[in-house]
Amino acid sequence: MADELKIDSGALIFATLADVYLSSGMIDEAISILKDGLVRNPGYTLAKIILGRAYYMKDDIKEAVKILEEVYTEAPDSENTNLYLGHCYKKLGENEKALKFYEATIKINPENSEAKKELELLKSEKVEEKVAPEEEPKPEAVEVAVPAEEEVIKEEKPQEVEAAVPTEEEVIEGKPQEVEAAVPTAKEVIEEKPQEEVKPEIEEKVEENVEKEKPPEETKPAVVEEKVEPQPAPAVEVTKEEPLPEIGLEEAEKKETPLQALEAPMQRLLKIKSVKGAFICSRDGLLIQSYYDRPDIEELCALIASVISDADESFKFLQKDSLERGIIEKADETICVVTAGESLLTVITEPEAKPGLVFIYARKIIEEIKEILG
Amino acid sequence: MKLNSIVKIPKVLGAGLASDDGFIIDAQFTVGYDAEKFGATAARVVSRIKKSLELERASAILYTQKSVFFIRETEDGIFFAICQKDANIGLIKIKIDKALKK
Numbered sequence: 001m002a003d004e005l006k007i008d009s010g011a012l013i014f015a016t017l018a019d020v021y022l023s024s025g026m027i028d029e030a031i032s033i034l035k036d037g038l039v040r041n042p043g044y045t046l047a048k049i050i051l052g053r054a055y056y057m058k059d060d061i062k063e064a065v066k067i068l069e070e071v072y073t074e075a076p077d078s079e080n081t082n083l084y085l086g087h088c089y090k091k092l093g094e095n096e097k098a099l100k101f102y103e104a105t106i107k108i109n110p111e112n113s114e115a116k117k118e119l120e121l122l123k124s125e126k127v128e129e130k131v132a133p134e135e136e137p138k139p140e141a142v143e144v145a146v147p148a149e150e151e152v153i154k155e156e157k158p159q160e161v162e163a164a165v166p167t168e169e170e171v172i173e174g175k176p177q178e179v180e181a182a183v184p185t186a187k188e189v190i191e192e193k194p195q196e197e198v199k200p201e202i203e204e205k206v207e208e209n210v211e212k213e214k215p216p217e218e219t220k221p222a223v224v225e226e227k228v229e230p231q232p233a234p235a236v237e238v239t240k241e242e243p244l245p246e247i248g249l250e251e252a253e254k255k256e257t258p259l260q261a262l263e264a265p266m267q268r269l270l271k272i273k274s275v276k277g278a279f280i281c282s283r284d285g286l287l288i289q290s291y292y293d294r295p296d297i298e299e300l301c302a303l304i305a306s307v308i309s310d311a312d313e314s315f316k317f318l319q320k321d322s323l324e325r326g327i328i329e330k331a332d333e334t335i336c337v338v339t340a341g342e343s344l345l346t347v348i349t350e351p352e353a354k355p356g357l358v359f360i361y362a363r364k365i366i367e368e369i370k371e372i373l374g
Numbered sequence: 375m376k377l378n379s380i381v382k383i384p385k386v387l388g389a390g391l392a393s394d395d396g397f398i399i400d401a402q403f404t405v406g407y408d409a410e411k412f413g414a415t416a417a418r419v420v421s422r423i424k425k426s427l428e429l430e431r432a433s434a435i436l437y438t439q440k441s442v443f444f445i446r447e448t449e450d451g452i453f454f455a456i457c458q459k460d461a462n463i464g465l466i467k468i469k470i471d472k473a474l475k476k
Contacts, residue, residue: 303426310422311415311436318411321438328423329433356464 015047022054030054045071049080061088079108083115095122259289262368266291269361274350276333280369281305281344288343288373304346308337325362327355338362340369377402379473385461387441392417392452399451407456416445416454435467444470 014037021030034051038044048071055064065088071081086101099122105115262280269278270291277292285305287298294300312323328335329351336347336358345365347358380389381402388403396417401409423432424447436443442463444455453474457466 307419307422307426311419311434314415314418315436315438315443318415319438319440321440323436323438325437327435328427329435330427330429335427 015044015050018047018050018054022050022057027054027058031058045075045078049078049084053080053084056084056088056091061091064088065092076104077108079105079112082108083112086115086118090118090122095125098122259372261372262289262365265361265365265368269347269358269365272349272353272357272361274353275358276348276350278345278347280340280373281346283309283339283342283344292348301346304335304337305344308339308344312339325359336362338366340366341373343369343373345369376473380455380466380469383457383461383466383469385458386466387456387458388412389453389455391448391450392454394421394452403456412443412454412456413452415443416452419445420447420452435463442466446470446474448474 014033018030018034018037021027021033031051031054034047034054038047038051041047048067052064052068052071055061055067064084068081068085068088071078072085075081082101082105086098086105088098089095089101090098099119102115102119102122105112106119109115259280266278269275277290277294279290279292279297279301280288281301281304282288283305285302287301290297307328308323308326311326315321315323323339325336325338328337332351334349334351334353334355336349336355338345338347338359345362347362349355349358377389377391377400380386388401388407388409390401390403390409390413391399392401392413393399394417396414398409398413401413403409403412419434419436420432423429423434431447432445433447434445436445437459439459441459442457442461444453444457444466446453453470455466455470457463
């Protein structure tokens, strides 16, 4: 088949070959020929479905969903598209969506045993979730409460794990592609813990619950969290790592100097074609911030400031008017100066630059400068 | 140079030609605008730009709170034109360029 594909690279047989590769576990090869084939036959739906399946098998659920959702919009009645979208969303922990797609699969083909099985599983999980809170309140005795706790952990665990499934999957690369794979691993994590360690913890917690007479809904999730956290399971590690960047950002924001807020609008201004650079200086010619790599920048600041202040004085004295902005045209460059309170924003451009565009961008920056520098 | 062609442009308040020391050589302004003041201002700005930026010929467009001020140094002297702030500055600039080339 591969030879056939070599002979006629445009043949639609690539999808069949990819399917064979997938069956043999050659996922990367399958993805490669599918991508290649889809470049030549972008409208070949079957190949897209197989590609979606390949990404699903590769555990790249996001990519799989992206491709399959695209196919779904084109062909919502495709059995396999619905089935694999169901698998993907189940793996992402979005059980409601998964349920919807499994139901659609069965509507298309009532004989689809895979969809039926998954649907039953999801529905039973849903029922267990609803029943679980009713079974929980058993605070009479510790010995009686312990198994109840364990049950709750096992029942509530999937919820916890479902939320962490995508991150867990990202960490555990190359894991089997079974849909249920992620959920049992988390269960295993709890069950792997020696019972001697788990039991006293649970007993302590239950005793606390009995003493405090707190409703079990409030305390039990805490028990589950405390048990999961000390585990070396990757899912827990990932959830611990998540808040770190946020803290880092907050710290960075605190450390940010006021003028750093200008960085983003200034960069947008500097991206304009033919803008050479820009700088902010005070009206008395002192450099405040430079975005222009030029050795004589301070000198230029002073000169621009002297021109602007002189022109401003002239207008004030002779015409009772004041200068807002100016364009000074030189042979090799154009200098656009905008006053911003006690500061001046100067933009140096090529002679052929569009000053109107420069002033539009500058206006936004001026507002920021006025706020920061007054 | 025909100042007429520039003064005719809508929202242009006046135009003129001044010497380096600010004396008016020629000017056409609408009533109520003092050409001498504008001439003196133009000369002062041109002098400052030339000194500061070491330019051979100064050229600038200055936006004030009330109006827009065009200044060009030419062989004949310092050309200046004033227009309202809501005028089409781009069009006026083109017309000035053309008039000064002639």
